[in-house]
Amino acid sequence: MEKEKLYGKTLNELVAVTKRMKMPGFAARQITDWLYKKEISSIGEMSNLSRMAREAMEEQYCLGLSAPVSSFESSDGTKKYLFRVIVDKYIEAAYIPEDDRATLCVSSQSGCKMGCIFCMTGRQGFQGNLSANEILNQFRSIPEFRKLTNIVYMGMGEPLDNTEEVLKSLEILTSEWGYGWSPTRITVSTVGMLKSISSFLERSRCHLAVSLHSPFDEERRMLMPIQRTNSVAEVLDVIRNFDFNRQRRVSFEYILFSGLNDSPAHVKELARILNGIRCRINLIRFHPVPGVTLSSPEMQDVIKFREALNEKGITATIRASRGTDIRAACGLLSTMQQNKQRQE
Numbered sequence: 001m002e003k004e005k006l007y008g009k010t011l012n013e014l015v016a017v018t019k020r021m022k023m024p025g026f027a028a029r030q031i032t033d034w035l036y037k038k039e040i041s042s043i044g045e046m047s048n049l050s051r052m053a054r055e056a057m058e059e060q061y062c063l064g065l066s067a068p069v070s071s072f073e074s075s076d077g078t079k080k081y082l083f084r085v086i087v088d089k090y091i092e093a094a095y096i097p098e099d100d101r102a103t104l105c106v107s108s109q110s111g112c113k114m115g116c117i118f119c120m121t122g123r124q125g126f127q128g129n130l131s132a133n134e135i136l137n138q139f140r141s142i143p144e145f146r147k148l149t150n151i152v153y154m155g156m157g158e159p160l161d162n163t164e165e166v167l168k169s170l171e172i173l174t175s176e177w178g179y180g181w182s183p184t185r186i187t188v189s190t191v192g193m194l195k196s197i198s199s200f201l202e203r204s205r206c207h208l209a210v211s212l213h214s215p216f217d218e219e220r221r222m223l224m225p226i227q228r229t230n231s232v233a234e235v236l237d238v239i240r241n242f243d244f245n246r247q248r249r250v251s252f253e254y255i256l257f258s259g260l261n262d263s264p265a266h267v268k269e270l271a272r273i274l275n276g277i278r279c280r281i282n283l284i285r286f287h288p289v290p291g292v293t294l295s296s297p298e299m300q301d302v303i304k305f306r307e308a309l310n311e312k313g314i315t316a317t318i319r320a321s322r323g324t325d326i327r328a329a330c331g332l333l334s335t336m337q338q339n340k341q342r343q344e
């Protein structure tokens with residue numbers, strides 16, 4: 001029988017483990033220290049637990065860390081790591097170093113159900129939710145772990161379609177008994193899952209990024225099927241009615257497609273629908289995907305669009321494309337090939 005993994009458990013879950021193992025009450029805190037503050041590679045190294053307790057734990061539990069199965073490095077320094085998860089499925093994480101920042105883009109699901117037409121992950125369908133262990137393992141098991149300054153949940157999958165495990169991973173990252181990271185270093189991106197967005201806002205203090213891509217209903221529906229059931233107008237209502245503190249940021253991701261969503265009418269409508277929301281828009285140039293006829297705008301058109309938004313009083317920035325040559329850039333992550341190979 002497969003052993004249960006300790007890494008990725010919250011303090012409360014570890015209290016339950018220690019109770020089951022008849023260990024003293026303070027042992028759960030000792031275990032969180034070993035798991036999240038020290039870099040051990042086996043339960044045997046938890047030297048302030050009695051030998052008996054360690055041996056008993058080792059019979060039922062394992063640490064649960066697993067190294068990436070491969071990695072690819074871009075000419076711009078971005079690295080893409082491939083991890084094996086959920087019995088024979090694969091996911092990718094992207095490490096993006098930039099000046100004094102080092103960001104990790106993590107996956108929350110293997111594949112994705114959302115079917116956004118511009119995204120390779122959407123094309124591969126849905127293989128399963130990642131556990132908090134599998135989400136955090138992407139962070140802990142890369143060689144650059146100690147260099148990381150920021151984490152974005154923008155890899156494969158829709159994080160708010162796996163809310164409980166994502167929230168658990170955020171709790172471990174931000175709790176004082178966990179990694180103790182400031183929530184302002186973490187951004188969770190969503191297509192706008194109405195049911196889970198309030199829960200995320202109430203139960204975490206991390207930044208929120210909403211994939212917008214068009215202010216017009218019909219156009220957004222064509223790009224992102226989620227618009228049919230969870231309209232952006234409803235998502236904006238939830239955001240407008242939530243009491244954000246000054247440190248917490250809401251941003252909107254906006255992939256620019258040439259001749260589709262980059263007109264003055266789009267700027268005007270964006271200004272109208274975002275009125276009253278303190279936010280910023282991140283503009284991303286579309287990265288062409290095989291079989292999709294949409295095209296990428298020239299850089300000068302992206303700059304023009306940004307300036308037009310700025311003139312309307314909206315803070316807009318252009319996200320630099322990183323790791324395009326190793327297919328690590330926005331919308332390009334896919335493990336369809338690896339999943340297929342395992343089946344053959």
Ligand code: SF4
Binds near residue numbers: 331
């Ligand atoms: S863009 Fe995000 S939500 Fe949409 S299909 Fe890709 S991974 Fe899923």
